[in-house]
Amino acid sequence: MARQSIRSTTTDEKVEPKRQPSGVAGEAGKAPDLDNLIHEKMRLGIVSALAANEILTFSELKELLHTTDGNISVHARRLEEAAYIECTKSFEGRIPKTRYRLTIEGRRALERYLDHMEALIRAARVR
Numbered sequence: 787m788a789r790q791s792i793r794s795t796t797t798d799e800k801v802e803p804k805r806q807p808s809g810v811a812g813e814a815g816k817a818p819d820l821d822n823l824i825h826e827k828m829r830l831g832i833v834s835a836l837a838a839n840e841i842l843t844f845s846e847l848k849e850l851l852h853t854t855d856g857n858i859s860v861h862a863r864r865l866e867e868a869a870y871i872e873c874t875k876s877f878e879g880r881i882p883k884t885r886y887r888l889t890i891e892g893r894r895a896l897e898r899y900l901d902h903m904e905a906l907i908r909a910a911r912v913r
Contacts, residue, residue, distance in 0.1 A: 823868055824899045828853065828861040833896050836871060836888035844884040862886060870895055 831851045848858050865871040870892030874885050
C-alpha cells in the first residue's frame with residue numbers, strides 16, 4: 787500500500803487526513819474522546835488490577851502484569867499525576883514498600899472508559 791502524503795500546495799494551506807467514523811456518536815454526531823491515559827495497555831492493566839484489589843504493592847503489580855520495574859514506575863507515575871491512583875511508600879524493617887490504590891477519580895475514569903468501550907462494541911455488533 788502506498789504511503790499517502792499530506793503536503794500542502796501552499797505554505798498557508800493545511801491538508802487534514804480524512805477521519806474514519808467511529809460508530810459511536812456523542813453530541814452533534816461527534817465521537818466522544820477515549821481516555822488515552824487509561825487506554826494505554828500497561829496503565830489499563832494497573833488500573834484494572836487496582837479495581838479488582840483494594841491495595842497492591844509494587845512487586846504484586848509487577849508480577850501480575852509480567853513487566854519490569856521501570857515500566858511499572860513510569861506508568862504508575864503518570865496515573866498518580868492524573869490522580870487516578872494513590873501511592874504510599876513505607877519501610878518494613880529496611881525494605882521499602884510501595885503500595886498503590888485506585889482513587890475515586892480513578893474508579894470514575896475507569897467506569898467512563900469501560901462505558902465507552904462497551905458502546906463501541908455495541909455499535910460494531912449492530913453493523
